[in-house]
Amino acid sequence: MKAQLRPAITLLALFTIITGVIYPLTVTGLAQVLFLHQANGSLVVIDGKTYGSELIGQQFDDPKYFWGRPSATGYNAAASSGSNYGPMNPSLEEIVQARIDALQAVDPNNPLPIPVDLVTASASGLDPHISVAAALYQVSRVASARGWSEAEVTSLVEKYTEGRQFGIFGEPRVNVLLLNLALDGIQ
Amino acid sequence: MNTWLQLIFYFGTLLLLTKPLGAYMAKVYQNERIFLDPILGPVERFLYRLSGIDSKAEMTWKIYAVAMLVFNIFGVIAVYLLQRLQGILPLNPQGLGAVSPDSAWNTAVSFASNTNWQGYGGETTMSYLTQMLGMTVQNFVSAATGMAVLVALIRGIVSVPLSSPHFENSKMGGQRGVGNFWVDLTRSVLYILLPLSLVLALALVSQGVVQTFSEYQTVSLIQPSAGNEAQVIAVGPAASQIAIKQLGTNGGGFFNVNSSHPLENPTPFSNFLEMLSILLIPAALCYTYGKMVGDTRQGWALLAVMTIVLIALLGVAVWSEQSGNPMFAKLGIDQTQSATNPGGNMEGKEVRFGIVNSVLWATVTTAASNGSVNSMHDSFMPLGGLVPMWLMQLGEIIYGGVGSGLYGMLAFVIIAVFVSGLMVGRTPEYLGKKVEAYEMKMASIVILIPVMVVLLGTAVALMTEAGRATIFNPSAHGFSEVLYAFSSAGNNNGSAFAGLGANTPFYNIALGIAMFIARYWLAIPVLAIAGSLANKKKVPASAGTLPTHTPLFIAWVIGVIIIVGALSFLPALALGPIVEHLMIFG
Secondary structure, eight states, X not given: OHHHHXXXXXXXXXXXXXXXXXXXXXXHHHHHHHOHHHHTTOEEEETTEEEEETTSOOXXXXXXXXXXXXXXXXXXXXXXXXXXXXXXXXXXXXXXXXXXXXXXXXXXXXXXXXXXXXXXXXXXXXXXXXXXXXXXXXXXHHHHHHTOOHHHHHHHHHHTEEOSBTTTBSOOEEEXXXXXXXXXXXX | OHHHHHHHHHHHHHHHHHHHHHHHHHHHHTTOOOTTHHHHHHHHHHHHHHHTOOTTOOOOHHHHHXXXXXXXXXXXXXXXXXXXXXXXXXSOTTOOOOOOHHHHHHHHHHHHTTOOOOSSOHHHHOOHHIIIIIIIHHHHHHHHHHHHHHHHHHHHHHOSOOSSSSSOOOEETTEEOOOOHHHHHHHIIIIIIHHHHHHHHHHHHHHTOOBOOSOOEEEEEEEEETTEEEEEEOOOBOHHHHHHHHHTTOOOOSSTTGGGSTTTSOSHHHHHHHHHHHHHHHHHHHHHHHHHTTOHHHHHHHHHHHHHHHHHHHHHHHHHHHHOOHHHHHTTEEOOOBTTBOOSOOTTOOTTTHHHHHHHHHHHHHHTTOOOOSSOGGGSOHHHHHHHHHHHHTTSTTTTSXXXXXXXXXXXXXXXXXXXXXXXXXXXXXXXXXXXXXXXXXXXXXXXXXXXXHHHHHHHHHHSHHHXXXXXXXXXXXXXXXXHHHHHHTTTOOOOOTTSOOOSHHHHHHHHHHHHHHHHHHHHHHHHXXXXXXXXXXXXXOTTOOOSSSXXXXXXXXXXXXXXXXXXXXXXXIIIIIHHHHHHHO
C-alpha cells in the first residue's frame, strides 16, 4: 500500500500536467492557427458587426422571418437544455398544440401539413437548423409579410439549404440564421 | 435508403479500423517497438523515473488492485478539491463559484469511475480550469485504468511471460504476476489515448467545435425584442475535452446538453467522428485480446457477440423513433420521413442528425459505457428508450467501456463456459485454463453487483420522498427516469433521462455510491480472476474441449447474456417503458 503512494501521487500530478495543461494548450494553439473562425464559435461578422454564430439558433417569432425549432431554453446559449418531455406527457401535447396555433394564427390559409421539427423542441435548445420541409412550409407567410413573391423567397431557401454532408452524413437542412440575414439583405 | 447507407458506412468503417488499431494496442501492451517510441519513449522513462516506478517489476493481482485503487482515490480527491476551490482559482472568466459538496462528490466519483454522469450543467457550473485539470485529466486516466485492468486479465489468461524483456517471469511469494499497473496506465495514456485525442480534437475544431480560453461571447440578435436584446454564447476549451470524452468511453459533456450542443457537435461529419470514437477502442480491444492470447479468432468471436446484440437492438430503436408519436399524428403534424423531412419523433432531437443519427448514437453510447448524448433520451418513444436502458442493464459489455467492457464480457464468457461444462459433465476450461469454483464465484460477483445496485437503488429512490420529489414526467415515464438513472450509474454509463432533477443531495450521494461500487467492486474480482488464472497450469486442448470461437459458442454466449439480462430486469422494465408502450399503442 505504502509503496504505491508515491507513484500514485506523482503520476497523477504528471498526468495532470500532460493531459490537463500541455494537451489542451497544444490543441488550442493549433486550433487558433489552423481554424481561427471555428475555434472561436463560428461567429457571423459582417461589416464589423457580429450577428450571432452560424451554429447557434436565435429566437424568431416575427412573421417576416423564418422561425427555427422551438427551444426549451429560449435560445439561451449560456444554458443549453432540451425539454425532456416524455412522449405521453400532457404538457407536451399542450405546448405542441400552442405552437401549431401560433403558426396558424399568422398564416391561417396555409394548406401544407406542419412538419414535425417545426413544433417540437430541439435537444440543445439551440438548433440552428430546420428541415427543408419546415422552411418550405413558411415560404408563403414570409413572402406575404414582406410583400415578396414566393419564388423569390423559395430561391433564397434553396440557396441556404445544405445537403447531406459529403453526400451521405446527416439530414438535408436549412440554416435559419443565415437565411434570415439574407432576407434582411445582410450577406 | 440513406438510413441504411449511413448505418452500413458506420459499421463498415468501425470494422475496418478494428484490426490495425487492435494490433497496434497489442504491441503497446506487449512492449514491442512502435513508431511513436522515438518521441514518447523518453517521456515515458522520465515519468517512471520521477515517480520512482520500476517498470520491470511485476505485481501480484492484489498489489495491482491496490495500486489501481490508490490512484483512483487520489483522482476523486483531486476533482473534488478543484470543484470546491474553483472560485478562487484562475482560468474562470465567468466567475463561477464553488460547486456544492454533494454535487462535487458525485462529479468526482463520476469522472474517476469513467461514468461521467452529470448532475450539473457544464457551462453554468464548471470553470475552464476545472474542466481541464479535473474532467479532461480523469477522462484520460479513468479510461486508462479500465484498459489496464483488462490487460492484467489477459495476462492472467495467457500467464506466460509476455514476449518482452520487461516482464520477466518473476515469482512473488510463489505467485505469478499480472503486469505492472503503473506501466499499463502510463502506456495507455501516452501511446493510445493522447495521440488519438490530439488528431480527433483538431478534426472536431475544423467542423466548428470551439477551443478557446476567451470569455463567453456576446452577440446581437437579428430579431431583438424587449428584454431580449443580445445572446450570450458559452464557449471554452471544448474540443480537447470532447475528443477524449468520446474515445475513452467517458461521455461527460463540456456543455449541459452534451453532444447535441452545436458547439460540441456542429455537423453531421463531426457527429460521425464522435460516434465512431465511442466504439473504436472497445472494438479494437477485442482484436488486441485475440492477438495477445495468440488466437485472433477468440477476439473476433467476442466482437461478433457484441455486434449482433447491438444491431438487433438498434433495429428496434430506429423503428420506434422513426414511426413517431401517435400524439403528434392526432394533432395533424407531418412526421412522415421524406427527402425534405426527417420525420419521426423529433422532440429532443436535432435536425442535422435527424432520426437515424440520433438513434444510432443513443444505441452505441449505451452499448459502450460512454453515456454522451446527441439527443434527449427522456423524450424517446417507450421502446426507443427501452433499448438504451436495457443495453446498460446488460452490464455494459456490448462493447462496453474501454477495457471494462471486454473484462465484463469475459466474466460472461466464464459463466457460459462453466454452464456448458456442467451440461456435458466435465471440468470446463477456457483457453487452456481450468475454470473452477473460484473463477465462477468472482464472475458471478461481476455480473450480480450491478444488478443489485440498479434494482436496490431504484427501489430506495422510489420509496423515499427525496427520491420521488424531483421526478419530472408523470406516470410510468417518471418511473423510467429513476430506473434509467440507476441503470446508468450502476453500470458506469453516465447518460440520463435528463428530466429527473438529479442535482439534489439525495441523488448526488446515492448515484455517487452506485458509481463507486459498480466500478471498483467489479474491477477487484476481475483482477482476482486474473491472479487465479495466472497461477494455473495450461492444459492442452483435447477432443472434449469446447471451442470458443465458433458460431455455436457465439450464439451460446449471446443466450447467456440475454437470459441474465432479461431475468434480472424484465419486471422493472415492465413497470416503465413496456407499460408506457402499451398505454400508447395498446
